Amino acid sequence: MHTKKTINKSITDVIIITTGGTIEKTYDEFDGSLENRGTSIKNRILSKLRLPYTNIHVLPLLSKDSLYMDDTDRELICRTISSEAKKNAPIVVLHGTDTMADTAKYCFDELKALTIPVVFTGAMIPMGFEDTDATQNVTEALLSAKLLHPGFYISFHNQIFEVPFVHKNKEKRTFESIERID
Amino acid sequence: MHTKKTINKSITDVIIITTGGTIEKTYDEFDGSLENRGTSIKNRILSKLRLPYTNIHVLPLLSKDSLYMDDTDRELICRTISSEAKKNAPIVVLHGTDTMADTAKYCFDELKALTIPVVFTGAMIPMGFEDTDATQNVTEALLSAKLLHPGFYISFHNQIFEVPFVHKNKEKRTFESIERID
Amino acid sequence: MHTKKTINKSITDVIIITTGGTIEKTYDEFDGSLENRGTSIKNRILSKLRLPYTNIHVLPLLSKDSLYMDDTDRELICRTISSEAKKNAPIVVLHGTDTMADTAKYCFDELKALTIPVVFTGAMIPMGFEDTDATQNVTEALLSAKLLHPGFYISFHNQIFEVPFVHKNKEKRTFESIERID
Amino acid sequence: MHTKKTINKSITDVIIITTGGTIEKTYDEFDGSLENRGTSIKNRILSKLRLPYTNIHVLPLLSKDSLYMDDTDRELICRTISSEAKKNAPIVVLHGTDTMADTAKYCFDELKALTIPVVFTGAMIPMGFEDTDATQNVTEALLSAKLLHPGFYISFHNQIFEVPFVHKNKEKRTFESIERID
Numbered sequence: 001m002h003t004k005k006t007i008n009k010s011i012t013d014v015i016i017i018t019t020g021g022t023i024e025k026t027y028d029e030f031d032g033s034l035e036n037r038g039t040s041i042k043n044r045i046l047s048k049l050r051l052p053y054t055n056i057h058v059l060p061l062l063s064k065d066s067l068y069m070d071d072t073d074r075e076l077i078c079r080t081i082s083s084e085a086k087k088n089a090p091i092v093v094l095h096g097t098d099t100m101a102d103t104a105k106y107c108f109d110e111l112k113a114l115t116i117p118v119v120f121t122g123a124m125i126p127m128g129f130e131d132t133d134a135t136q137n138v139t140e141a142l143l144s145a146k147l148l149h150p151g152f153y154i155s156f157h158n159q160i161f162e163v164p165f166v167h168k169n170k171e172k173r174t175f176e177s178i179e180r181i182d
Numbered sequence: 183m184h185t186k187k188t189i190n191k192s193i194t195d196v197i198i199i200t201t202g203g204t205i206e207k208t209y210d211e212f213d214g215s216l217e218n219r220g221t222s223i224k225n226r227i228l229s230k231l232r233l234p235y236t237n238i239h240v241l242p243l244l245s246k247d248s249l250y251m252d253d254t255d256r257e258l259i260c261r262t263i264s265s266e267a268k269k270n271a272p273i274v275v276l277h278g279t280d281t282m283a284d285t286a287k288y289c290f291d292e293l294k295a296l297t298i299p300v301v302f303t304g305a306m307i308p309m310g311f312e313d314t315d316a317t318q319n320v321t322e323a324l325l326s327a328k329l330l331h332p333g334f335y336i337s338f339h340n341q342i343f344e345v346p347f348v349h350k351n352k353e354k355r356t357f358e359s360i361e362r363i364d
Numbered sequence: 365m366h367t368k369k370t371i372n373k374s375i376t377d378v379i380i381i382t383t384g385g386t387i388e389k390t391y392d393e394f395d396g397s398l399e400n401r402g403t404s405i406k407n408r409i410l411s412k413l414r415l416p417y418t419n420i421h422v423l424p425l426l427s428k429d430s431l432y433m434d435d436t437d438r439e440l441i442c443r444t445i446s447s448e449a450k451k452n453a454p455i456v457v458l459h460g461t462d463t464m465a466d467t468a469k470y471c472f473d474e475l476k477a478l479t480i481p482v483v484f485t486g487a488m489i490p491m492g493f494e495d496t497d498a499t500q501n502v503t504e505a506l507l508s509a510k511l512l513h514p515g516f517y518i519s520f521h522n523q524i525f526e527v528p529f530v531h532k533n534k535e536k537r538t539f540e541s542i543e544r545i546d
Numbered sequence: 547m548h549t550k551k552t553i554n555k556s557i558t559d560v561i562i563i564t565t566g567g568t569i570e571k572t573y574d575e576f577d578g579s580l581e582n583r584g585t586s587i588k589n590r591i592l593s594k595l596r597l598p599y600t601n602i603h604v605l606p607l608l609s610k611d612s613l614y615m616d617d618t619d620r621e622l623i624c625r626t627i628s629s630e631a632k633k634n635a636p637i638v639v640l641h642g643t644d645t646m647a648d649t650a651k652y653c654f655d656e657l658k659a660l661t662i663p664v665v666f667t668g669a670m671i672p673m674g675f676e677d678t679d680a681t682q683n684v685t686e687a688l689l690s691a692k693l694l695h696p697g698f699y700i701s702f703h704n705q706i707f708e709v710p711f712v713h714k715n716k717e718k719r720t721f722e723s724i725e726r727i728d
Contacts, residue, residue: 029537136231
C-alpha cells in the first residue's frame with residue numbers, strides 16, 4: 001500500500017460512483033419507508049465538507065440494497081469503473097455493506113491492470129441520521145482515494161482494507177481484514 | 183509521500199497532542215467568551231467517530247491561541263513530539279492555524295531523524311459549532327497519520343501538505359502548497 | 365382555549381405517556397429496520413432541551429405504529445390518562461400521527477370531567493433523523509401542556525388543535541382543523 | 547395569563563423584531579470574532595422548523611449586545627413595538643439576556659394599552675452552536691405568542707414569565723420569577 005510520490009498541488013478530480021446501499025437510504029415521510037431512491041450525497045454530505053482542492057464528479061449508477069445485487073449489477077459496476085478509470089482520476093464507490101466485499105472482489109478479479117485507486121465505502125447507518133457513519137466514511141474515502149496506490153480498497157471506520165483480503169463482520173458492525181494465503 | 187508497505191491488521195495506536203487554537207476554543211455562557219480552556223476533543227469529536235481499529239491517546243499539552251505562541255512553546259511541542267515518537271505510534275497535533283506552518287517547520291528543522299508521521303491539523307471554526315470543519319480535519323488527520331510515510335505534514339480540508347512546503351492562505355481560509363526550491 | 369390564570373412560579377410536573385408511532389421509531393443497524401422498540405425520548409430529545417422549571421415523568425406505555433392500534437390499545441391509553449390525571453399534572457402523549465386524532469377523540473369521548481390539559485403529539489420523521497420534527501413538536505407540546513386549559517389537544521408544527529375538531533392531512537403532512545358543527 | 551378564546555384556524559401572522567444579543571452572535575472565521583452582525587434567524591432557525599400555519603415577518607431593528615443598550619435603544623424598540631402592534635399580529639422580540647428584563651419592563655411601562663402579546667426571548671448560547679438553546683427558545687416564543695393574552699412576557703427555557711415580575715438569574719443561567727408586591 002503505497003501512496004503517490006508527488007504531491008498533487010492543484011485541484012484533484014475524484015469520481016464518486018453511487019450504487020445504493022444503507023448509506024443512501026432515505027426516509028419518505030409520506031409512507032414511512034426507508035429505502036434507496038437515488039443519491040443525495042451532494043446535499044447530505046458533500047455540501048457539509050470543505051473541499052477546496054477536490055473536484056468531485058458524482059455518477060449515479062444504481063440505487064439498490066446490496067443484498068439484492070447480482071452479477072449483472074456487479075458486471076455493470078465493473079464496466080463503469082473500467083470506463084471511468086480512463087479519466088485517470090481516483091474513484092470512490094458508494095455501496096451497501098452486506099455484499100461490498102463481494103463486488104470489490106468481483107471487480108478486483110476482472111480489472112487487473114488498474115492504474116488508479118478504487119475505494120469502496122458505505123455506512124452502517126444511512127446519511128440523514130444524526131448518528132450516521134456516512135459522513136466519516138465518505139470523508140475518509142475521498143482522502144484515501146488521493147493517497148493510495150492504484151488498486152482496490154475498502155475504506156471504513158478510519159481503516160483501509162486491501163481487496164480481496166477483507167470481509168464484513170456483521171456482529172462487530174464493521175469490516176475486518178482476513179488472512180492472506182501466500 | 184509514501185505509505186507504509188504492510189497493512190496494520192490489528193489496532194493502531196495514535197497519539198493526539200493538543201495545543202489549543204481555534205479548533206479547541208469553547209464558549210462560556212456565563213461570560214460570553216470564546217476561548218481556549220483545555221481540550222474537549224474526546225466529547226466533541228472522538229465520541230462521534232467510529233474507530234474500532236484505532237487506540238487514541240490524547241495528550242493535552244498547551245491551550246493557546248497560536249497567535250500567542252512563541253519559540254518556548256514551539257520548543258515544548260518539539261520536545262514532546264520527540265519524546266512521544268519513541269512509542270512508535272503516529273502523532274496528530276491539534277494547533278491554531280495562524281502559526282501552524284511555523285510550528286511544523288520549527289519541528290521539521292529540529293527533528294531530522296523522525297521515524298513516524300506527524301500530522302498537524304486544526305480548524306477555521308471551533309468544534310462545537312454546527313458548521314465546524316474540526317470533525318472533518320481530525321477524521322482526515324487520523325487516517326493520514328496511519329497512511330503516510332514518516333515526516334511532518336499538515337492535513338487540512340481533505341488535502342495533505344508536506345512540511346515545510348505549505349503556508350496558510352488567510353483569504354482563502356485554508357492552507358496551500360508553496361513552491362519547493364530545489 | 366384558555367390558559368391557567370396564575371403563573372406557576374415553581375417547578376411544573378409534566379407526565380409524558382409514550383405509545384410509539386413514527387416519532388419513536390429507531391434504526392437497528394444490525395438488520396436495517398426502522399421500528400418501534402421502546403422510547404428514547406430522554407436521550408434523543410429531553411437531554412437536549414433546557415427545562416429548569418419542568419420536572420418530567422416519562423411513562424412508557426405502548427410501542428406501536430399507530431396504524432396497528434385498536435380499541436383495546438385506545439382503552440388502555442384512556443385508562444392510563446384517567447389514572448395519571450389524578451396527579452394533577454399536565455400530560456403529553458406521544459402517538460403515531462395516522463390515528464392520533466382517533467385516539468384523542470376516543471379519550472375525549474370517554475373522559476368528560478378532565479381537570480388537566482392532555483396534549484397529543486408525534487412526528488412526521490422519527491427522532492434520530494437530522495430533519496426530524498420530533499424535537500420541535502415535543503418542545504411545543506411541553507409548553508402548551510403548561511399553558512392550556514383542561515381538555516384534549518393535538519399540538520403539531522407550532523399549532524394547537526382542539527380535539528375533536530382536528531384530523532391529519534396526509535398530503536400536507538401535518539394536522540388541520542375541521543369545522544365544528546354546532 | 548389567558549389565551550385567546552377562539553382557535554385561529556387559518557394562517558397566523560407573527561412579527562419577529564431582532565435586536566441582537568447572544569442569540570444572534572455569529573462567528574467570523576477570518577478574524578475569529580463572535581459578534582452581533584445582523585440577523586440569521588431565517589437560515590439558522592426558521593428554515594429548520596415546520597411552520598405550515600405561521601406567516602413570519604422578520605424585522606431586523608438592532609444588532610447589539612444588550613449590555614451596550616441604552617434608553618435610546620429601548621425607546622426605539624418600544625416605538626417599533628407600538629407601531630408594529632397596529633398590524634394586530636403577535637410580536638416576538640429577540641434580545642440579549644443581560645438587559646432583556648430591563649427592556650421588557652421599559653416597554654411595559656410605556657405601552658399600557660397593548661392589544662397583542664409581545665414575547666421577548668434570546669439565548670444563553672448563540673444559534674450556530676450545536677448546544678444552542680436558541681432553537682428551543684424561538685420555537686417556544688412563537689407558540690406562546692399565539693396562545694397568550696395581550697401583554698409583555700419573557701419566554702425562556704420552556705417557561706413563560708410575566709413582565710415586570712421577572713429577572714435573569716446569572717448563576718442559574720436562566721430567567722426566574724420575582725415576587726409581585728400587590
